[in-house]
Amino acid sequence: xxxxxTIILGIESSCDDTSAAVLKNDTILSNxxxxxxxxxxxxxxxPELASRAHLKNIVPVVDAAIKKAGITINDIDAIAFTKGPxxxxxxxxxxxFAKTLALxxxxxxxxxxxxxxxxxxxxxxxxxxAKPDFPFLCLTVSGGHTQIVLVRDHLNMEIIGTTLDDxxxxxxxxAAKNLGFKYPGGPLIDKYAxxxxxxxxxxxxxxxxxxxxxxxxxxxxxxxxxxxxxRSNSNFIxxxxxxxxxxxxxxxxxxxxxxxxxxxxxxxxxxxxIAGGVSANSSLxxxxxxxxxxxxWNTYIPRSEYCTxxxxxxxxxxxFMYEAKIFTDQSITAQARVPFTHSGS
Ligand code: KG4
Ligand code: ZN
Numbered sequence: 190x191x192x193x194x195t196i197i198l199g200i201e202s203s204c205d206d207t208s209a210a211v212l213k214n215d216t217i218l219s220n221x222x223x224x225x226x227x228x229x230x231x232x233x234x235x236p237e238l239a240s241r242a243h244l245k246n247i248v249p250v251v252d253a254a255i256k257k258a259g260i261t262i263n264d265i266d267a268i269a270f271t272k273g274p275x276x277x278x279x280x281x282x283x284x285x286f287a288k289t290l291a292l293x294x295x296x297x298x299x300x301x302x303x304x305x306x307x308x309x310x311x312x313x314x315x316x317x318x319a320k321p322d323f324p325f326l327c328l329t330v331s332g333g334h335t336q337i338v339l340v341r342d343h344l345n346m347e348i349i350g351t352t353l354d355d356x357x358x359x360x361x362x363x364a365a366k367n368l369g370f371k372y373p374g375g376p377l378i379d380k381y382a383x384x385x386x387x388x389x390x391x392x393x394x395x396x397x398x399x400x401x402x403x404x405x406x407x408x409x410x411x412x413x414x415x416x417x418x419x420r421s422n423s424n425f426i427x428x429x430x431x432x433x434x435x436x437x438x439x440x441x442x443x444x445x446x447x448x449x450x451x452x453x454x455x456x457x458x459x460x461x462x463i464a465g466g467v468s469a470n471s472s473l474x475x476x477x478x479x480x481x482x483x484x485x486w487n488t489y490i491p492r493s494e495y496c497t498x499x500x501x502x503x504x505x506x507x508x509f510m511y512e513a514k515i516f517t518d519q520s521i522t523a524q525a526r527v528p529f530t531h532s533g534s
Contacts, residue, residue, distance in 0.1 A: 194213050194214055195213070195214055195266050195267075195508065195511060196211065196212070196213050196260060196264050196265050197211075197212045197265070197266065197267050197268070197269055197299075197504045197507045197508050197511060198210070198211055198212075198251070198254075198255070198265045198267075198268045198269070198290075198504065199211075199212060199269045199270070199301075199500035199501060199502075199503035199504025199505075199507055200251065200268065200269070200270040200271070200283045200286060200287050200500055200503065201270075201271045201283065201303070201306070201498055201499060201500040201502070201503045202243045202247065202270075202271060202275075202279050202280060202282050202283030202284075202286075203271045203273070203274070203279055203280055203283075203303045203498065204234060204239065204275055204276055204279060204332065204333070204498055205224065205225045205228055205234045205239045205242070205279070206222050206223065206224055206225070206497070206498045207222070207223045207225075207242070207243050207246035207247055207250050207282075207283075208220070208221060208222040208223070208250065208498065208499050208500035208501075208503075209221055209247075209250045209251040209253075209254035209255075209500050210254060210499065210500035210501040210503070210504045211254055211255060211257075211258035211260060211265075211504070212313075212501065212504035212505060212507075212508060213258075214314075214508075215312065215313060215314040215505065215508065216313075216314045217313055217314075217501045217504070218257070218258035218259065218260065219253075219254045219255075219257035219258040220254070220494065220495075220499055220500060220501040221250050221253050221254045221257065221500075222250075222498070222499055222500075223242075223246040223249075223250050225238070225239060225242045227242060228372055229371040229372055230371065230372075231372065232366050232371075232372050233362070233372055234276065234372075236276045236277075236278050236279070237278065239276055239278065239279045240276070240278030240279050240281065240282055243279050243282035243283065244282055247282055247283065247286050248286075251286070251290075254500070262294065263294070265294060265296055266296060266297075267291075267296050267297040267298070267299055267507060267511050267516075268287045268290055268291045268296060268297075268298055268299065268507075269287075269299040269300075269301050269503050269504055269506065269507020269508075269510070269511075270283050270284055270286075270287035270298075270299070270300065270301065270503065271283055271284075271301055271302075271303045271306065271503055272284060272300035272301060272302065272517075272521065272523060272524060272527065272532065272533050273302070273303065273523060273524035273525055273527040273533050274302075274303055274304065274333065274524070274525060274526050274533070275303055275333070276525065277523060277524075277525040280523035280525065281523045283523075284300075284521065284522065284523040288519055288521065292519060297511065297516040298516060298517050298518065298519075298521070299507040299510045299511060299515065299516055299517065299532075300517040300521050300532045300533065300534070301503045301506045301507055301510070301531070301532065301533075302506075302527055302529070302530060302531055302532060302533040303498075303503075304329060304334060304336065304338075304529065305344075305346065305506050305531050306502035306503045306505075306506045307327075307329050307331065307464040307465045307502060308327045308329060308338055308340055308346060308462070308464050309343060309502060309505050309506045309509065310464055310491045310495040310496070310499075310501065310502035310505065311327075311462055311464065311489050311491055312343065312505050312509075313491075313495060313501055313502070313505050315491075315492060315495075319487075319489070320489070321340070321460050321462050321487070321489045322460050322487075323340065323341055323342055323460075324339060324340060324341050324458060324460070325340050325458065325460035325461065325462055325489070326338070326339060326340070326349070326449065326452055326453060326456070326458050326460070326462070327340055327346075327461075327462040327463065327464050328445060328449050328461075328462070328463045328464070328468070329463075329464045329465045329468075330356070330357040330358065330445060330463065330464075330465045330466070330467035330468055330473075331356060331357075331358050331465035331466045331467060331498075332356060332358035332359060332362065332373065332466055332467075333356050333358070333359075334351075334352070334356050334465065335351060335352040335357045335358075335402050335445075336348050336350065336351050336352075337349045337350040337351075337400055337448065337449060337452050339456070339458075340462075343509040344509055344510065344513060344515075344531045346529065347529075348529055349400050349452055349456075350399060350401050350402065350448055350452065351401055351402070352401065352403065352404060353397065353401050353402065353403045354403050354404060354405040355403075355404040355405050355408060356404070357402070357404060357441055357444075357445060357467045358373070358375055358465070358466055359404065359408075360404035360407055360408060360441050361373075361374065361375035361378055361438075361441060361467065361470075362374050362375055363408045363411075364378065364407075364408065364411050364437045365377055365378050367411055367412055367415055368415075368426055368430065368433060368434070369426060375466070375467065375470070376469070377434075378434045378437060378438055379434075379438065379469075379471055379472070380434075381430055381431045381434040381435075382434040382435040382437075382438045382439075382472065383431075383435075383471070384431045384435075385430075385431030385432040385433070385434050385435030385436070386431075386432045386435055386436075387435040387436055387438065387439035387472075388436070388439070389429070389432035389433075389435070389436055390414070390429075390432065390433060390436035390437075391436070391440075392407055392410050392411060392414070392436065392437065392440045393406065393407070393410050394407075394440065394443065394444055394447075395407065395444070397448075400448055400451060400452050401448075402444065402445070402448060404441070404444070407440060407441070407444070411437060415433075438470070438472050439472065442470070442472050442473050442476050445473065446473075446477070446480060449461065450480065450484070453484070453486065459484070459485060459486045459487060460486070460487050461477070461481065461486045461487070461488050461489070462488070462489035462490070463477055463488075463489075463490055463491075464491060464496065465496060466496055466497040466498065467496075468490065468491065468496045469493040469496040469497055474490050477490060478490075506531065510532070515531065515532060517532065
C-alpha cells in the first residue's frame with residue numbers, strides 16, 4: 190500500500206516578506222514571496238509599515254501559492270506558520286491568518302520557530318541534492334541573527350555560538366547605508382564587490398571569547414574610516430566603491446568563517462551547512478566551498494530562494510513536526526522573542 194501524500198501550507202511573515210508555500214511530502218510545489226519596497230528609503234524595516242503591508246499581501250499570496258501548486262484548499266493536511274522570532278506586528282498577521290484558516294478547514298495547526306526553518310531549509314528536496322548528515326553544524330546568518338547551531342536531529346538543535354551585538358546581515362546593511370545604498374544593502378555590497386579588490390582596505394576584526402561573534406566594532410571602524418577619508422576627498426566613496434564593498438565583505442566573511450572553523454575543529458564535525466539571508470552572499474558561499482575542499486568538509490548551501498526569508502522553510506519544518514504530531518491550538522499567539530526550540534515554546 191502506498192502512503193498518502195502529505196500537503197502542508199507554510200506561512201512566513203516574521204519581517205518584511207509575506208510568503209506562502211505549498212509542500213507535498215518534501216517537495217515544494219510553490220513558494221511565493223511578496224517583498225516590501227516601502228522600507229527602502231528608511232534605512233531599515235519600519236515595523237508599522239511592515240505589518241500593514243503583510244495585511245494587504247497575505248490573502249493574495251496564499252491564494253496564488255495554492256493556485257500555483259495546482260491544489261485546492263481542501264487538499265491541505267496542515268498549516269505551519271512562523272510563531273517567532275521577528276517583529277510582533279508582522280508575526281501577528283501570519284499567525285492570525287493561519288489560525289483562522291486552520292479553524293475553517295479543520296486541519297492541524299503547527300507553530301514553527303523561524304530559526305529552525307532557516308536550518309531545515311536544507312531538507313527540502315531540491316532535485317535530489319545531498320542533505321546534511323547528523324550531527325552537522327549550521328552557520329545561520331540573517332538580518333536578525335548570527336548563530337552556529339549544532340544540529341543533532343531535525344527537531345533537536347543547540348546554539349553553540351551567537352552574536353553579542355549586531356547580526357552579520359546588520360553589519361552588511363549598516364556598512365551599505367554608510368556607503369549610501371538603500372535598505373537592504375547586503376545584496377548590493379555583494380554585487381559591487383564582484384569587481385573590487387578585497388585586500389585594498391583592512392578593517393579590524395574583533396576578539397571575541399568562546400564561539401561568539403561581534404560586529405558592532407566593525408560598524409564603527411567603517412564609519413570612522415569613511416568619515417576620515419571623505420574629509421580630504423568628498424568623492425572617496427564613489428571612486429572606491431567596488432574596493433570598499435569587496436573589503437567590507439571579505440572582513441565579515443572572514444569573521445564568520447574563522448569561528449566556524451574553530452567550532453568544527455574543536456567538535457570534530459565535518460558536515461557543515463550555512464543558512465539565512467546572508468548565506469545568499471556569493472563570497473560566503475565560495476569561501477565555504479574552498480574551506481570544504483581544504484579541510485575535507487562536506488558543505489551544504491541552500492539555493493538562494495531558500496536562504497532569504499521564505500515559507501518553504503516553514504513548511505518543511507512543519508512537515509517534521511507533523512510527522513512527530515507536534516501541533517498547537519487556537520490559544521497560540523505570535524511572539525517576538527522565543528526560546529530556541531522547534532516551536533519556540
Ligand atoms: O534571512 P533574511 O531574509 O531575513 C531575516 O530573517 O533577517 O536575511 C536578510 C538579511 C539582510 O540583512 C540582507 O542584507 C542580507 O540578509 N542579505 C545579504 C545578501 N542577500 C541578503 N547579505 C549579503 N549578501 C547577499 N547577497
Ligand atoms: Zn530569517
